[in-house]
Amino acid sequence: MWKMIETQDLSKQFDEFWAVEGINLSVGAGEVLALLGPNGAGKTTTVRMLTSVLRPTRGSARIAGYDVVHQADQVRASVGILTEQHGLYNRMPGWDYLDFFGQIYGLDEARRQERVHQLLESFGLLGDQKRRIGEYSKGMRQKLALARALMHNPPVLLLDEPTSAMDPESARLVRDSIRELRSASRAIIICTHNLAEAEELADQIAIIRKGRIIARGASEALKRTLLGPVEYEVRFGAVVDGQDPGLPSSVSVTSRGVDWLRFQAQNPNELNPLILRGLLERGFPVVSLQEVPRSLEAVYMQAINAPEGAEVLDA
Numbered sequence: 001m002w003k004m005i006e007t008q009d010l011s012k013q014f015d016e017f018w019a020v021e022g023i024n025l026s027v028g029a030g031e032v033l034a035l036l037g038p039n040g041a042g043k044t045t046t047v048r049m050l051t052s053v054l055r056p057t058r059g060s061a062r063i064a065g066y067d068v069v070h071q072a073d074q075v076r077a078s079v080g081i082l083t084e085q086h087g088l089y090n091r092m093p094g095w096d097y098l099d100f101f102g103q104i105y106g107l108d109e110a111r112r113q114e115r116v117h118q119l120l121e122s123f124g125l126l127g128d129q130k131r132r133i134g135e136y137s138k139g140m141r142q143k144l145a146l147a148r149a150l151m152h153n154p155p156v157l158l159l160d161e162p163t164s165a166m167d168p169e170s171a172r173l174v175r176d177s178i179r180e181l182r183s184a185s186r187a188i189i190i191c192t193h194n195l196a197e198a199e200e201l202a203d204q205i206a207i208i209r210k211g212r213i214i215a216r217g218a219s220e221a222l223k224r225t226l227l228g229p230v231e232y233e234v235r236f237g238a239v240v241d242g243q244d245p246g247l248p249s250s251v252s253v254t255s256r257g258v259d260w261l262r263f264q265a266q267n268p269n270e271l272n273p274l275i276l277r278g279l280l281e282r283g284f285p286v287v288s289l290q291e292v293p294r295s296l297e298a299v300y301m302q303a304i305n306a307p308e309g310a311e312v313l314d315a
Helices: 043-050 072-078 094-104 109-122 138-150 168-181 195-201 219-227 268-281 296-304
Strands: 003-014 017-028 032-036 058-063 079-082 156-160 187-191 204-209 212-217 231-236 252-256 260-264 286-291
Touching: 003 043, 003 187, 017 032, 017 043, 017 187, 017 204, 017 212, 032 195, 043 058, 043 156, 043 187, 072 079, 079 138, 094 109, 094 138, 109 138, 138 156, 138 168, 168 187, 168 195, 187 195, 195 296, 204 296, 212 219, 212 296, 219 296, 231 268, 268 286
Parallel strands: 032 187, 032 204, 079 156, 156 187
Antiparallel strands: 003 017, 003 058, 204 212, 231 260, 231 286, 252 260
């Protein structure tokens, strides 16, 4: 897989303060990486280095094969970026705004017209193409800013809070669009505080704290590593509190109530059918046996609250 975004020891120092230190990332074509972290963790500084806006103090980064320091023009032509501050021109109509950026990206008139129409239609803004941007709602402005990032069909997208301030319907439209944008020739980084959104869209998660990556990996792998084995819950159709369920010795009961219990098993594919059969044979009125959902939020909080100085967790 061709690596569209690669960083090695990427670092940025302001006076005596290291805003970003030792960032190593690798995002292949067709992948989405969610970069998570509290405000001030270094996400925006990282994105600015990836777009050649800031020069790294140390380390290196390549975007679509181009070096962010020595090939800055090619990097900027290869990146579509959505920032928290959109920089929209409020007096311009939506159509003219996108057409203007199409000219900046060097698209000929026929291609610009086709692309503007396509993007406005995709984001439900075609009916508002002649309205001034200053009259747009927050959600409409967010969608227009994302359309601008896509105007030149870049191979790399860097999206900062892509669904911020959107109503649920508009946010779903944008998430669906991001999902459709992933392709064999494009890589995407999303910076977001919406952890459910990150879990839905991202192949890989990277958690940054005080300028350093403290955990990275696929969501499910991070859950296993940080939260331990998967937990299962059995619910009963009657009060069974105080009765011995007779679970195998290798099964660990983690919590229980009057009509339920939770347990962990190292090899659930083998043990869960035996557990269910045993409970039924002993007359327990089992209503359900299912995995207990575990959120990315729990992983995030576990990583963020880990002691400082711990090694990077690669799951």
